[in-house]
Amino acid sequence: MSTQTPPAETLLSIGNLSVQFNVPGRGQLRAVDNVSLDLRKGETLGLVGESGCGKTTLGRAILRLNRPAAGSIAWRGQDHAGVDLPRSIQMVFQDPYSSLNPRMTIGAIVGEPLRSLSLARGKAAEERVVQLMEQVGLDPRLRTRFPGQLSGGQRQRTGIARALAAKPELIVADEPIAALDVSIQAQILNLLENLRVELGLTYLFISHDLRAVRYLADRIAVMYLGELVELGSAKEVGQRPLMPYTRALMDAAPSLSGHRQRMVLTSDIPSPMNPPSGCRFRTRCPYAIADCSHAKPPLQEIAPGHFAACIRIGPEQPDITEAAGQ
Amino acid sequence: MSEPLLSIRNLAVGFQTRHGHSPAVAGVSYDVMPGEIVGIAGESGSGKSVTNLSILRLLPSPPCEITAGEILFEGRDLLKASESELRNVRGGGIAVIFQDPMNSLHPLLRIVTQMTESTQLHLGLGCGDARKHALAALATVGIPDVERVAGGYPHQLSGGMRQRVMIAMALSTGPKLLIADEPTTALDVTIQALILDLIRKRRDETGTSVILTTHDLGVLAGIADRVIVMYAGRVFETAPASELFKAPANPYTRALVRSIPQEESNGDGARQKLFQIPGLPPVLAELPPSHCPFAERCSEVTSQCREGFPPFQEVAPGHFSLCWRTA
Amino acid sequence: MSAPAVEPAGIGLTGPAQLALSPRQDVWDRLRRNRLAIGGGLVVVLVVLLAIVGPALMAMYSGATYDGQDLEHRLADPTTAHPLGTDILGRDLLTRMFYGSRISLAVGLLATLISVLVGVIYGAISGYAGGHLDEIMMRLVDILYSLPTIMLIIVLMALFERTFFLLLVALAMVGWLDIARIVRGQVLSLKHEQYVEAARTIGVSSWGIIFRHIIPNAMGPVIAYALLTVPSVILAEAFLSFLGLGVQPPTPSWGVLAGDGAQVMAVHPIMLIAPALLMTVSLVSLNFFAEGLREALDRS
Numbered sequence: 001m002s003t004q005t006p007p008a009e010t011l012l013s014i015g016n017l018s019v020q021f022n023v024p025g026r027g028q029l030r031a032v033d034n035v036s037l038d039l040r041k042g043e044t045l046g047l048v049g050e051s052g053c054g055k056t057t058l059g060r061a062i063l064r065l066n067r068p069a070a071g072s073i074a075w076r077g078q079d080h081a082g083v084d085l086p087r088s089i090q091m092v093f094q095d096p097y098s099s100l101n102p103r104m105t106i107g108a109i110v111g112e113p114l115r116s117l118s119l120a121r122g123k124a125a126e127e128r129v130v131q132l133m134e135q136v137g138l139d140p141r142l143r144t145r146f147p148g149q150l151s152g153g154q155r156q157r158t159g160i161a162r163a164l165a166a167k168p169e170l171i172v173a174d175e176p177i178a179a180l181d182v183s184i185q186a187q188i189l190n191l192l193e194n195l196r197v198e199l200g201l202t203y204l205f206i207s208h209d210l211r212a213v214r215y216l217a218d219r220i221a222v223m224y225l226g227e228l229v230e231l232g233s234a235k236e237v238g239q240r241p242l243m244p245y246t247r248a249l250m251d252a253a254p255s256l257s258g259h260r261q262r263m264v265l266t267s268d269i270p271s272p273m274n275p276p277s278g279c280r281f282r283t284r285c286p287y288a289i290a291d292c293s294h295a296k297p298p299l300q301e302i303a304p305g306h307f308a309a310c311i312r313i314g315p316e317q318p319d320i321t322e323a324a325g326q
Numbered sequence: 327m328s329e330p331l332l333s334i335r336n337l338a339v340g341f342q343t344r345h346g347h348s349p350a351v352a353g354v355s356y357d358v359m360p361g362e363i364v365g366i367a368g369e370s371g372s373g374k375s376v377t378n379l380s381i382l383r384l385l386p387s388p389p390c391e392i393t394a395g396e397i398l399f400e401g402r403d404l405l406k407a408s409e410s411e412l413r414n415v416r417g418g419g420i421a422v423i424f425q426d427p428m429n430s431l432h433p434l435l436r437i438v439t440q441m442t443e444s445t446q447l448h449l450g451l452g453c454g455d456a457r458k459h460a461l462a463a464l465a466t467v468g469i470p471d472v473e474r475v476a477g478g479y480p481h482q483l484s485g486g487m488r489q490r491v492m493i494a495m496a497l498s499t500g501p502k503l504l505i506a507d508e509p510t511t512a513l514d515v516t517i518q519a520l521i522l523d524l525i526r527k528r529r530d531e532t533g534t535s536v537i538l539t540t541h542d543l544g545v546l547a548g549i550a551d552r553v554i555v556m557y558a559g560r561v562f563e564t565a566p567a568s569e570l571f572k573a574p575a576n577p578y579t580r581a582l583v584r585s586i587p588q589e590e591s592n593g594d595g596a597r598q599k600l601f602q603i604p605g606l607p608p609v610l611a612e613l614p615p616s617h618c619p620f621a622e623r624c625s626e627v628t629s630q631c632r633e634g635f636p637p638f639q640e641v642a643p644g645h646f647s648l649c650w651r652t653a
Numbered sequence: 654m655s656a657p658a659v660e661p662a663g664i665g666l667t668g669p670a671q672l673a674l675s676p677r678q679d680v681w682d683r684l685r686r687n688r689l690a691i692g693g694g695l696v697v698v699l700v701v702l703l704a705i706v707g708p709a710l711m712a713m714y715s716g717a718t719y720d721g722q723d724l725e726h727r728l729a730d731p732t733t734a735h736p737l738g739t740d741i742l743g744r745d746l747l748t749r750m751f752y753g754s755r756i757s758l759a760v761g762l763l764a765t766l767i768s769v770l771v772g773v774i775y776g777a778i779s780g781y782a783g784g785h786l787d788e789i790m791m792r793l794v795d796i797l798y799s800l801p802t803i804m805l806i807i808v809l810m811a812l813f814e815r816t817f818f819l820l821l822v823a824l825a826m827v828g829w830l831d832i833a834r835i836v837r838g839q840v841l842s843l844k845h846e847q848y849v850e851a852a853r854t855i856g857v858s859s860w861g862i863i864f865r866h867i868i869p870n871a872m873g874p875v876i877a878y879a880l881l882t883v884p885s886v887i888l889a890e891a892f893l894s895f896l897g898l899g900v901q902p903p904t905p906s907w908g909v910l911a912g913d914g915a916q917v918m919a920v921h922p923i924m925l926i927a928p929a930l931l932m933t934v935s936l937v938s939l940n941f942f943a944e945g946l947r948e949a950l951d952r953s
Contacts, residue, residue: 050514086856186585215587254544
């Protein structure tokens with residue numbers, strides 16, 4: 001990962017991170033396996049992948065909601081464990097209903113970080129709550145209402161306001177629009193982008209919605225069964241994906257141009273408890289060869305700033321279909 | 327020119343709530359031709375699921391009430407059919423698959439038992455034949471290791487596998503119409519592509535008609551022959567799929583299409599702001615009858631939109647739009 | 654302050670969610686429709702009102718008090734001066750019944766409050782801490798559960814000085830174990846709710862999470878269960894007093910009255926029937942109300 005050319009400072013540095021869970025009766029599950037990633041200040045890094053890829057687990061590990069089994073996370077060069085996390089990193093959760101206490105008013109929810117982090121009290125706290133609500137597009141009169149009385153989009157805005165109250169530098173947004181209607185999704189995406197510019201935030205945008213990620217993200221990281229398999233600019237990964245898996249993913253994303261998928265994967269995602277040896281994607285990859293099962297392919301820089309983990313491609317031959325002679 | 331397989335005429339459905347009668351569907355009409363894939367797009371509150379479930383009267387009767395309309399399947403009005411006639415149609419002529427396959431499959435019965443139950447009932451197959459039929463159906467939907475899957479239970483399968491089992495079950499009795507209610511919403515995108523591919527292949531091979539509802543317009547672009555856009559319990563636009571996406575006539579459809587991030591939105595340089603529809607979907611009970619239901623949120627609204635309920639006009643052959651504008 | 658980034662979703666906009674009620678209104682609305690529960694609730698309110706003002710009314714009406722003895726009219730039949738007659742010591746039965754209601758209800762309520770307090774804190778700590786502490790705390794509950802409660806109470810009351818406070822503590826033992834278990838179960842599931850995780854990410858302390866997030870959301874079943882415990886506590890008190898181990902004379906309670914009435918049952922049945930009827934009606938009504946409340950809380 002040291003071959004990046006960063007003019008911007010690195011905010012978060014994840015090194016060889018692994019997170020595992022103990023599944024009773026079935027052994028260990030490596031939800032995140034040896035992932036290294038850097039987040040630069042001011043960027044939006046999109047993290048995509050399907051079920052079992054570990055993207056949510058990675059996001060939660062950054063928030064210290066999961067404990068890593070191995071590897072390191074550094075915030076501004078300092079070990080993550082010693083950092084005052086709530087003031088630096090905040091999370092926007094996926095389900096706008098279950099992430100808000102149903103028995104607390106909106107005003108209390110948005111104002112809770114002010115109290116728990118001793119940021120403001122009394123009148124000043126109330127004014128700040130009003131300011132935050134307006135900033136995310138919520139009518140301040142809603143602060144006496146309860147979450148059950150708000151729509152999905154309004155609840156999600158509440159969650160965003162709560163995250164902003166702590167004045168973080170980094171926000172991990174875990175599927176922030178997945179539970180919302182299409183017309184509301186656009187509202188929230190616009191809101192997130194405006195806030196980023198206005199407040200100088202950095203985002204880790206975790207989503208399975210490829211269209212939203214390609215729109216919002218500057219760079220995209222693709223995960224599969226716990227591993228990082230591709231990383232590059234949003235444009236490159238979206239339009240010229242290197243990994244066969246990323247290609248299948250981009251092809252499968254529903255597009256209004258109505259193109260038929262070029263690559264339809266015919267088998268299911270293997271269970272993360274028992275991932276295939278070597279390259280984990282080989283059981284579904286149309287370009288797999290015998291060598292793919294022997295060793296784990298390293299993440300190599302195929303093009304400047306564009307990394308992929310596949311033994312069949314390299315800087316001299318980045319195109320998998322050509323490399324496979326098809 | 328053939329007869330439609332299914333014809334919904336002026337369907338109106340509502341619910342009894344503590345606030346009184348609450349309408350969910352307010353006058354929906356559309357046809358499904360044999361062998362056609364009809365896609366219905368709509369957000370929450372649009373009434374698309376209620377319409378689907380009403381076709382087979384699957385909604386619990388209080389609090390739900392079908393207040394008007396007819397649903398003609400092969401010429402017979404399903405809303406007037408008796409319980410036994412309806413049972414024959416369910417699973418026989420019309421099959422349904424739902425969004426969450428975990429809730430549609432019996433958790434305590436083996437897969438093969440659940441599958442043979444419907445074939446024995448509707449096709450009159452004996453035990454051995456029904457079992458062979460079930461295994462063959464599982465193979466057609468691309469399930470590997472059919473013997474093992476058939477002998478297992480739903481919780482042992484992944485979401486994608488379960489949905490494929492549901493499809494196999496639904497199609498095993500050879501229905502003429504498949505109603506798929508948000509079948510891929512809960513699935514990963516690569517599995518979604520697989521399932522949609524399966525549905526399309528099935529239609530190509532056997533001529534089964536499909537009604538596919540979703541909130542994701544993009545899903546329909548790749549599979550539907552005709553698309554219906556619903557909003558506030560009504561049909562707002564209907565057109566052949568290619569035409570609808572290339573040149574949507576209704577402002578709601580246009581707004582919906584524009585609010586979906588496209589490849590071009592993130593070009594080199596500044597990110598373009600996404601078009602967004604302001605406000606929230608309406609409460610049907612509170613809509614004034616002489617307004618267009620979308621008037622409050624429409625960016626192309628005129629004074630006429632609040633003076634009378636808009637007409638459902640044919641703007642091009644086979645292309646209808648509920649709007650005062652004709653463009 | 655900069656202009657809002659997007660169009661504010663104003664308060665006037667309608668949508669299905671806006672019609673929803675707040676959690677409290679929702680429960681009240683559901684309860685309102687349950688006629689049996691409301692009926693029961695009204696009866697209980699009536700009994701409580703009579704318990705509060707009854708003795709004063711009787712004092713104004715005929716000068717009777719709960720311990721005032723009218724020695725010339727002992728075991729008397731109902732008259733205008735004594736609407737329900739008198740007991741063996743000439744004390745007005747109706748006044749004693751009002752006063753007894755006061756004592757029984759107060760004891761029931763206070764003892765239940767103590768058991769709720771102890772049970773909630775115990776269960777919340779056990780559930781939130783998890784691990785070994787949870788194991789130990791729950792095993793203790795299991796052990797206590799297997800001991801016969803009534804006998805324990807009787808032993809307690811027999812061994813120690815019979816103060817009002819001891820009575821409350823003894824009776825509190827009736828309900829706290831179940832409440833602890835219920836709360837622990839609730840906490841175990843609530844611990845994993847996303848809003849609890851969100852609270853951790855914004856820096857709320859563990860105590861803050863327990864008291865602001867978990868307990869308020871766990872209280873639904875607890876309140877309903879506690880209300881259902883009140884009748885059991887009152888019955889336990891009645892039993893104790895019947896045995897002479899509870900409330901001490903001349904203070905009446907439903908149990909004391911039942912005991913007194915049982916002694917003269919053959920010659921003056923009204924002395925047993927009247928208090929027993931009052932107690933039965935009150936407890937049944939309370940049960941209806943508590944059931945209704947439990948149902949209303951359950952479906953939210």
